[in-house]
Amino acid sequence: MSQRFIDEYQNVHIQDKVLGQGGQGVVFRTKDPDLAIKLVTDEGGNPVTDEESVERYSKRFKRVRRLPIPVGINIALPAVVLKNNAGYVMQLLSEMVPFSNFWLDGKSAEKIGPDDIPRWLSAMPEHEAKSIVHYYRTGGLRRRLHALYKCASLLARLHGNGMVYGDISPNNIFISEGLDDSVVWLIDADNIRFEITAGGSVVYTPKYGAPELVQGKDGGRPSSDCHAFAVVAFYLLSLIHPFVGKKVDGTDEGDWADEGNDGEDIEDKAYAGLFPWVDDQDNDSNSSGSGLPRSLLLTEKLITLFEGTFGPGRTSPLLRPTIYHWPKALAQAADMTVTCPGCSMNYYYDFIHPETEGHNCPYCKTQRPQVLILESYRWNGADKPLNSPCWRYVREFLQGSELTIPRRVFDDFTMLDSDTVEMHISLSDKGILVKKSEQGKADLSVAVESSQQSDFQKIYSQMKIDWVTPDIQFWMFAHLKSPRLVKCMISGGGK
Numbered sequence: 001m002s003q004r005f006i007d008e009y010q011n012v013h014i015q016d017k018v019l020g021q022g023g024q025g026v027v028f029r030t031k032d033p034d035l036a037i038k039l040v041t042d043e044g045g046n047p048v049t050d051e052e053s054v055e056r057y058s059k060r061f062k063r064v065r066r067l068p069i070p071v072g073i074n075i076a077l078p079a080v081v082l083k084n085n086a087g088y089v090m091q092l093l094s095e096m097v098p099f100s101n102f103w104l105d106g107k108s109a110e111k112i113g114p115d116d117i118p119r120w121l122s123a124m125p126e127h128e129a130k131s132i133v134h135y136y137r138t139g140g141l142r143r144r145l146h147a148l149y150k151c152a153s154l155l156a157r158l159h160g161n162g163m164v165y166g167d168i169s170p171n172n173i174f175i176s177e178g179l180d181d182s183v184v185w186l187i188d189a190d191n192i193r194f195e196i197t198a199g200g201s202v203v204y205t206p207k208y209g210a211p212e213l214v215q216g217k218d219g220g221r222p223s224s225d226c227h228a229f230a231v232v233a234f235y236l237l238s239l240i241h242p243f244v245g246k247k248v249d250g251t252d253e254g255d256w257a258d259e260g261n262d263g264e265d266i267e268d269k270a271y272a273g274l275f276p277w278v279d280d281q282d283n284d285s286n287s288s289g290s291g292l293p294r295s296l297l298l299t300e301k302l303i304t305l306f307e308g309t310f311g312p313g314r315t316s317p318l319l320r321p322t323i324y325h326w327p328k329a330l331a332q333a334a335d336m337t338v339t340c341p342g343c344s345m346n347y348y349y350d351f352i353h354p355e356t357e358g359h360n361c362p363y364c365k366t367q368r369p370q371v372l373i374l375e376s377y378r379w380n381g382a383d384k385p386l387n388s389p390c391w392r393y394v395r396e397f398l399q400g401s402e403l404t405i406p407r408r409v410f411d412d413f414t415m416l417d418s419d420t421v422e423m424h425i426s427l428s429d430k431g432i433l434v435k436k437s438e439q440g441k442a443d444l445s446v447a448v449e450s451s452q453q454s455d456f457q458k459i460y461s462q463m464k465i466d467w468v469t470p471d472i473q474f475w476m477f478a479h480l481k482s483p484r485l486v487k488c489m490i491s492g493g494g495k
Contacts, residue, residue, distance in 0.1 A: 005037060007080040007089055008058075013037060020098050020171035020187075021045075022205055025087070027171075027187060033094035036076065038188060040086035048086035057086035057190075064190050070157045074185040075192075076174075092187060095177045099151075099170035102144065102236055104134040118343060120364040131239060132292075132345075139179050141237065141297060141346035142337040147175050148233045149330035150184035153415035155229060156323045158192065159222045166191035166220055168228035169205035170236070195221045207241060208232060211273025212317055223317040229326070230309040237298070240291030242310050243270040245278040247286045277310035296347055296362050299336070301329040328413045335393045335408075342366030349373070349394040359492065370492045372397035372425065376409050379483040386485065397490060402426035409486065410442045410478035422478075423459075425488075427467070434476075435462035442478040 003015040015037070016029040025040045026047075040048045040057055048054065061078040069075065078088035101108075104127075112130045121129040139147075151173050158165055165186065172188040191203045196219035203220070204213050210227035212218035234242040248270045269275060270286070278288040298306070305321050313320030337346040340361040349371055353360035359368035376391040393409045403425045408418035422440040426433045434446060436459055445456035448465055456477050457463065465474055467490075476486040 005085060005087070006083045008083060009080055011080070011089075013089060019092075019174075020100065022169065022171055024167070024203065025188075029092070030089075034091060035079075036090055036092040036187070037082070038078075038087050038090060038190065039082075049084060054082075054084065054086045057081075061088045061190055064192055067163060067192060067194075068161055069163070069192070070161055073157055074154055074183070075158075075189050076185055076187040077189045088190070090187065090189070092174065092185065093176075093183065096174040096183075096185065097177050099147070099173040099175060099232065099236065101175075102135075102138050102170070103239075104131045108134050118364070120343060135239070135292075136344040136346075140337075140339065140344065142334050142339070143179065143182060144236050145330050145334035145337070146182050147173075147184055148236065149327050149334060150182060151186070151232075152229060152323055152326035152330060154184065154186055155225055156327060156415060159225070159323050162194055163192055164195055164220050164222055165189075165225050166193060167203045167205055168225055168232060169208045170232055171205070173232070193220075204228065207271050209271070210317065211314060214272040218317070221317065222323065223313075223320050226320045226323050227309060227313065227317070229323065230306060230320075233326075233330075234306055234310075238291040238294060240278065240288055241270075242277045242279075242306070243273065243275060243286070245270075245275070245286035245288040247275050249288070249290070251288075273314045277306075277314065279306070280311060281307065282311070293362075296351070299329070299333045299348070302333055305329060327415050331408060331413065331418060332391065335391070338368060338371055338394060339396055340364060340366050341369050341396075368492050369396045370398055370490065371395060372403060373489045373491055374405065374409055375487040375489075377485045377487070379477070379485045389487075390484075397425075397427055399427055399429065404437070407440075407442070407480070410444075410484050411480040412482065430464070431467045432465040432472075432474075433462060434459060434465065436460075442480045445477045447475045447477075 005013045005015070007013065013035065014031040016031055018026060018028045019036060020027045025038055027036055027038050029036050042048055048057070058081045061081050064078055069077065076090040076092050079090055081088045109130050112133050116133055117129045121132055155165060167188060172186060174185045174187055176183045202213050208228040208231050210224040213220060213224055218224065231242055248266050275286040276283040278286060279294060305325055308319065308321045336348050338349045339346050340363065342361060343364040343366065345361065345363045347362050351362055352358065353362060353365060356365060360366065371394050374393040375389040377386045378390055391409055393405065395403050397403065404421045405423045405425060406418060407420040407422050410422055420439050421437040422442050423437050423444065424435045436444060444459045446459060446463055447456045473487065473489040476488060478484045478486060
């Protein structure tokens with residue numbers, strides 16, 4: 001029989017499946033699909049039920065509700081506290097799963113049989129091959145980048161209001177279960193507070209805590225959140241922890257006795273930030289060749305952010321990039337990925353395969369599919385030259401497909417509305433159909449000739465463009481906060 005919990009208003013909640021469990025507590029769904037419960041647990045993993053502790057935690061949870069947390073932010077805050085347990089009820093959308101589902105676990109591995117492992121992975125050890133199959137089955141690089149961008153946006157809004165989340169980990173970040181949706185929520189919000197430089201309880205999840213927290217040198221700041229987020233991001237994208245290199249995984253041929261190993265657990269030292277990170281440009285003593293190749297996963301901007309966080313930022317928190325740098329860099333990266341029709345992996349559209357010297361998949365060598373490439377330029381007037389594109393948006397563009405084009409292509413990037421759909425572009429044997437979205441706010445015009453000086457026709461609802469040649473290009477002019485000229489090209493494939 002499922003356990004029943006009573007909240008402060010005498011409502012009864014019946015326990016359902018566990019969503020996540022950590023050192024501080026357990027989170028599970030209730031029979032109400034949109035409600036979940038967080039239970040505080042002791043060191044032995046048992047629910048805290050003594051009256052004094054329940055009262056202390058209840059005051060803490062109610063204090064979180066009084067914080068100036070931004071309106072409309074996707075954070076599952078304590079709604080009501082429980083009566084006889086240290087815990088609370090929170091809203092959580094149905095059909096959401098934790099970020100930890102992005103990693104292969106036992107249940108996921110059982111669902112991948114020998115016939116599910118493609119030929120291009122056949123030479124790999126079985127577990128590694130299954131990890132990559134699970135990687136693309138759960139949305140691949142593109143979905144991970146987009147999910148991280150949404151998570152970073154939530155943290156940026158918190159930090160902008162002077163607060164620290166405190167315990168970032170894959171079990172506290174949730175995403176829509178369906179691959180076609182990427183709504184992201186933060187749970188376990190009872191650790192949200194204002195910055196604490198000293199004193200107070202230090203909260204972090206093992207493997208993700210910032211070095212200054214693990215070493216007991218600080219009480220938690222926005223920079224601590226930035227470290228934990230970067231660990232989640234690197235681990236999620238590459239499949240390896242940024243500090244588990246050859247010093248930790250047993251591939252280091254050096255003599256530990258010569259390096260002053262005092263018997264302390266090697267992994268603990270790594271997670272405490274006492275070793276260089278695996279891709280340190282100045283110190284390869286803890287490097288790693290494991291995981292997916294970072295050259296296929298990270299743009300120059302993302303490399304810079306990871307290097308700043310795990311390089312100088314490992315020992316000097318003030319040198320870490322702030323969270324405000326992450327959302328745009330992650331969204332830009334996600335928007336430049338294509339999905340291989342051969343193996344379902346994602347990669348960056350401009351990748352040139354060293355063997356074929358063409359646009360082929362780096363994993364299975366399949367030719368890149370036909371894509372639509374949108375290059376967005378700031379428009380400063382007809383007499384001013386165009387600088388480098390301020391945004392690129394690339395997607396597979398096949399017969400019968402319809403693409404939704406987000407606002408960030410046509411305007412300055414903002415965390416609140418960059419995903420808003422401005423227009424739809426579809427392709428058929430009759431041509432290209434450009435259609436304004438119901439949510440769209442931009443004034444849009446289209447010129448079909450290749451010259452920028454062509455006459456632009458305003459789009460009131462939709463417009464059809466004849467597809468004469470496979471390499472057709474057209475221009476769009478958009479005006480929201482600042483004008484944009486968008487070059488639209490179809491590349492690859494055939495009519």
